[in-house]
Amino acid sequence: MxxxxxxxxxxxxxxxxxxxxxxxxxxxxxxxxxxxxxxxxxxxxxxxxxxxxxxxxxxxxxxxxxxxxxxxxxxxxxxxxxxxxxxxxxxxxxxxxxxxxxxxxxxxxxxxxxxxxxxxxxxxxxxxxxxxxxxxxxxxxxxxxxxxxxxxxxxxxxxxxxxxxxxxxxxxxxxxxxxxxxxxxxxxxxxxxxxxxxxxxxxxxxxxxxxxxxxxxPRSAWVARMLGLNAYEGVADGTGIRIRDGGHTLSTAEPVPAGPVLATVHPDHVTLHRERPEGSARNTWPGTVAEVTGTGTRLRVTVRGRGGPDVVAEVTAAAAAELGVGEGLPVWVGVKATGVGVTAL
Missing domain, CATH: 3.40.50.300 (P-loop containing nucleotide triphosphate hydrolases)
Structure with missing residues (x-):
């Protein structure tokens, strides 16, 4: 045809x-x-x-x-x-x-x-x-x-x-x-x-x-962000992904073939804590809450990373209230290795 x-x-x-x-x-x-x-x-x-x-x-x-x-x-x-x-x-x-x-x-x-x-x-x-x-x-x-x-x-x-x-x-x-x-x-x-x-x-x-x-x-960081994902361009070395901006390394659940990649993390897979989290989250770093948006039962919290990348987390209004989320609040970010998606570039 x-x-x-x-x-x-x-x-x-x-x-x-x-x-x-x-x-x-x-x-x-x-x-x-x-x-x-x-x-x-x-x-x-x-x-x-x-x-x-x-x-x-x-x-x-x-x-x-x-x-x-x-x-x-x-x-x-x-x-x-x-x-x-x-x-x-x-x-x-x-x-x-x-x-x-x-x-x-x-x-x-x-x-x-x-x-x-x-x-x-x-x-x-x-x-x-x-x-x-x-x-x-x-x-x-x-x-x-x-x-x-x-x-x-x-x-x-x-x-x-x-x-x-x-x-x-x-x-x-x-x-x-x-x-x-x-x-x-x-x-x-x-x-x-x-x-x-x-x-x-x-x-x-x-x-x-x-x-x-x-x-x-997605093979584009811009598209990934348009879709509401956290997106980081970097290089995989077999054990993790070194992010291009800032040099932080994200651990993945499975080994990733070496080469340029796009790592994505859904905001649902990001957890926020007042103290450094213990347990299964292999990716943790400190940050500061920069912005809180959204209405109803779900809120999107933008965190400026310190020693790690900026990230957006999606949390319930109840969880945000319990954590006392507000602009300027110091927090710890947690991302399980299973929550990191990888696309070869």
Whole structure:
């Protein structure tokens, strides 16, 4: 079967991509890594990267953006300021040759799906940032593109609206038979919308794998931290892992082949104590509580290490109260060797 997308980029971002029909890929990585540049290159827009692109086996790299059947939603939405929300959504449909009446009906249908039916007659300047982003998303989806490129499509939305729009987007992407790439910094968006994750760092692909594999064995410290893990790059020497920053050594449950690795520790596997712990925790070091966040029954406690790395622990509110956790409190950190995950780099 011909892939829905096959592309090779060069310039600021160097990558080779193949995306199957119906596949949704989350593009993640730190700020400045090249994620938005990659999407712009695939869309055929000016930028510091260029792309040779084939959609459904048909080369389109020589075509202007509007002729590629690409739906692109940039971070700022890029709506036409002089057009109403409905006319913005209908614009792409009219460009494909659809009738005015058909374009109008489809535009209003998509605005209703995204909770904007009452705002169809407003211009972008009369809409909030989140509303503008939903209009831009409706415009891209309504045109039924073969390649859908979404750059932080939910970032401007509040928590409640974000969940609703995520559900709508997931419902649309389920039967969608084109290729879709979504840039996001939110692990919930990445894992709920995409089956595959593309990790971009320093203008290159650092990892390209099913989402479940990336979450189980991330090869990027940034991605591991995005997923809520403690992450430390280091070198394994057979008996432990010497962390690159600070030189502290983490013990592991099993010998690790020598070479560069990424060590990860889930915050659940970190314990905090007022005195140096005794027992099965083979990794212990002192630190100072720097920050406490979270609500309800679980709290995330950031500890600045002294003689060991910084670490985030997740504890119950009851345990935190018993320990007297607060900023500036000196504590001891404990991590069992079995709690240290290792991925070869």
């Amino acid at each position: 011909t892939p829905a997308l096959r592309a090779r980029t060069e310039g600021l971002v160097t990558a080779e991509l193949t995306v199957a029909a119906g596949e949704v890929v989350a593009v993640v990585g730190p700020n400045g890594a090249g994620k938005s540049t990659l999407l712009r290159a695939l869309a055929g827009l000016p930028g510091p990267a260029r792309a040779a692109v084939a959609i459904d086996g048909r080369p389109v790299g020589h075509l202007p953006p509007h002729a590629r059947r690409v739906g692109y939603v940039p971070q700022d939405g890029a709506l036409f300021p002089h057009l109403t929300a409905a006319r913005n959504v209908a614009y792409g449909l009219r460009g494909r040759g659809g009738s005015r009446a058909e374009a109008r009906r489809t535009a209003h249908d998509w605005l209703a799906r995204l909770g904007l039916a009452d705002l169809a007659g407003r211009r972008p300047g009369q809409l909030s940032g989140g509303q503008q982003q939903r209009v831009a998303l409706a415009r891209a989806l309504a045109a039924e593109p073969r390649l859908l490129l979404l750059d932080e499509p939910l970032a401007a939305l509040d928590v409640e609206t974000r969940a609703a729009v995520r559900h709508t987007l997931r419902s649309h992407l389920g039967p969608y038979d084109g290729a879709c790439l979504i840039v996001t910094h939110d692990p919930v968006d990445a894992l709920s919308l995409a089956g595959r994750m593309l990790v971009v760092e320093d203008g290159a692909i650092a990892q390209d794998a099913p989402a479940a594999e990336v979450t189980r064995a």
